[in-house]
Structures are given as C-alpha cells and as structure tokens.
Amino acid sequence: MEVYHLFQVYSRRPFLVWTLVVQLVLCGSVVFAADGINSCKLLYDSKSEWTVLNRLAPLTNKNFTVVSVDKEESYKYIFQLCGDAGGVQGAGLIQVDSKGTETKTTVIGQYNATEAFGAGDWVMLIYRNGDPYNxxxxxxxxxxxxxxxxxxxxDMGQLEVLQEEREREQDCFYLFKIDSSAVCPDPSSKLSPGSILLIIGVCLLAVYLIGGFLYQRLIxxxxxxxxxxNYAxxxxxxxxTADGCDFVCRSGNREGSPAYRAVAPESLEEEPEERDDHLLPM
Incomplete structure (x- = not known):
C-alpha cells in the first residue's frame, strides 16, 4: 500500500519525479567514483595517502592517452586512475608498441602497488611493480x-610524457603529467596574511568600542x-591631526604680505604739521 501511495504522489507531481531521478544519478556517480578510488591498493596503507587519493576521485574511470615519438621509436601510453588501463587487468599505466602487424603491451605500473602524496595544488601518484626491463x-x-x-x-587535461629515465643502474622511472582542477585548493578556505590582520584589527576595534561604551555608560x-x-x-x-594636516599641506605664510597689508585707520589720521621755521635765514 505504501508503494502504491508513493506512486500516486509522484505520478501527480512530475517535478518530484525528475528531482528523484537527479538525486539517484548524483548518488550513483558519487558511489561509482568512490568504488574507483577504492580499487587502488596502497603499498603503505595510511590515512594521509587515502586523503590525497580521494582528491583525485573526479579522474576515475577514464583512460588518458598520449603518443610519444622518440627518435625512431613511437609508443602509446595509456593511464587510468585505479582502473585497468587499456583493458589490461591490474595495470594502471601501460606502454603500447605497434610495429607493423605486431602490438606489444608493456605494463609500466600496477594500481595494486600505489603511492600518493601531495601538497596544496599538486598530487604525485606512483604506480610500481610493472614489467621488468629486458x-x-x-x-x-x-x-x-x-x-x-x-x-x-x-577538468581533465591531456596526459603528457615528461621523461623516461632508463640509463641508471637502478631506480629508473617514467614521468608523466596531467593538469586538472580536481587538485586545486578551495580559494575560500585560505585567507591571506593581510586578510587575517584586517580581521584581527576589526575585532580589536569592536571590543574597544563596545567595551568602552558600556563602561562609560554603566560605570x-x-x-x-x-x-x-576616551572622548576627550x-x-x-x-x-x-587637523593642525598637522594644515601645517603640512599648506605652503607659505598665511598672513598677508607686508607690501599689501591694509593701512591701519590710525595712520590715516592727519599728522601734526611739521614746522620748519628754523630752516629760514634770519
């Protein structure tokens, strides 16, 4: 009866049907990606490496392919995150050498021997236990x-071959690169030093104003x-501050120049007549 009731409700509201379908698809994709990551087997099982590996979940279930031409040799490399690269069982990264009608596949690394470490904007993935060198x-x-x-x-860049080191006596390796937004840190989760100082300054100012206001009013x-x-x-x-700004920003003497200074009213008064009788000849 409950199933029939739900069927009647969803049949009357098509919007609910589409909402349910979208939720099922999203949940299925999340579970599918998690299963892909869990297919990897870490050489050294640690929580930190699983945390790094989970950052790569959006890259699962996809083959990354690149063709490398070196002198007279041409190889095709296929990489898959925690999955069978090129359909080869257990292989995380393979090399395909096609010469005429013959095709030789070499396993470079297996995902059951995985290592993963990284920092803020990069992750290094290592596949070991590939086929031995001849x-x-x-x-x-x-x-x-x-x-x-x-x-x-x-979202998912192209696979690039950076280097193949095989001239050593041991510890030879293949180095590849992929660009992806999956490993980019969340910009909202990281604050710059300037932002931190600004937040601290605003908090201290708020404490000063609120605390001082309450003290002045209540106490x-x-x-x-x-x-x-501290109003005074x-x-x-x-x-x-205003006086200092006035002193720094204004140039010259603010008082009027002596050449253009107004004549005082007292100077306009008639001066007493100067007698010069003593200069006349007697």
Whole structure:
C-alpha cells in the first residue's frame, strides 16, 4: 500500500519525479567514483595517502592517452586512475608498441602497488611493480610517476610524457603529467596574511568600542557623546591631526604680505604739521 501511495504522489507531481531521478544519478556517480578510488591498493596503507587519493576521485574511470615519438621509436601510453588501463587487468599505466602487424603491451605500473602524496595544488601518484626491463636498469621492475597539477581551466587535461629515465643502474622511472582542477585548493578556505590582520584589527576595534561604551555608560554614567570611550582624547587628537594636516599641506605664510597689508585707520589720521621755521635765514 505504501508503494502504491508513493506512486500516486509522484505520478501527480512530475517535478518530484525528475528531482528523484537527479538525486539517484548524483548518488550513483558519487558511489561509482568512490568504488574507483577504492580499487587502488596502497603499498603503505595510511590515512594521509587515502586523503590525497580521494582528491583525485573526479579522474576515475577514464583512460588518458598520449603518443610519444622518440627518435625512431613511437609508443602509446595509456593511464587510468585505479582502473585497468587499456583493458589490461591490474595495470594502471601501460606502454603500447605497434610495429607493423605486431602490438606489444608493456605494463609500466600496477594500481595494486600505489603511492600518493601531495601538497596544496599538486598530487604525485606512483604506480610500481610493472614489467621488468629486458636490458636496462639491472632488469628491475618498471614504475611510473604521474604528476597531477592544478589548472582551474580544465577538468581533465591531456596526459603528457615528461621523461623516461632508463640509463641508471637502478631506480629508473617514467614521468608523466596531467593538469586538472580536481587538485586545486578551495580559494575560500585560505585567507591571506593581510586578510587575517584586517580581521584581527576589526575585532580589536569592536571590543574597544563596545567595551568602552558600556563602561562609560554603566560605570561612569556618561551621557551623549561622552559615552564614546576616551572622548576627550579623540577630540584633541582630531584637532591635532587637523593642525598637522594644515601645517603640512599648506605652503607659505598665511598672513598677508607686508607690501599689501591694509593701512591701519590710525595712520590715516592727519599728522601734526611739521614746522620748519628754523630752516629760514634770519
């Protein structure tokens, strides 16, 4: 009866049907991605490495392919995150050598021997236990290093071959690179030092204003503008600031020049007549 009732409800409201379908698809994709990550087997099982590996969940269930041409050799490389690269069982990264009608597939690394570590905007993925070298590197097993770097412009970039080191006696490797936004840090989760200092300054200012206002009002009993903490100091500080600005920003003497100074009213009064009778000849 409950199933029939639900059927009647959803049949009358098509919007609910589509909402349910979208939720099922999203849940299925999340579970599918988690299963892909869990297919990897870490060499050294640790919580930190699983945390790094989970950052790469959007890259699961996809083959990344690149063709490398080196002198007279041409190889095709196929990489898959925690999955069978090119359909080869257990292989995380393979090399395909096609010459005429013959095709030779070499396993470079397996995802059941995985290592993962990284920092803010990059992850290094290592696949070990590949096929042994025939002549090089003391016939040790191959291994692959895959560098996944942050690039917010692409969801899944192209696989690139950076280097193949096989001239050593041991510890030879293949180095690859992929750009992806999956490993980019969340910009909202990180604050710059300037933002942190600004937040601290605003908090201290708020504590000063609120605490000072409450003290002046409740303890001192101040009213009006005197409730502002250290009101007398800030008024005097404002006046001093204005005087300093006036002194620095204004040039010259503010008083009028002596050449253009107004004549005092007293100077306009008639001066007593100067007698010069003593200069006349007797």
């Amino acid at each position: 002549v090089h590197c003391s016939k040790e097993k191959r291994k692959a290093f895959v560098m996944i770097s942050c690039n917010r412009k692409v 001192v009993g101040a009213k009006g503008m005197e409730q502002f903490p 100091f800030w008024v005097e500080f404002g006046n001093l």
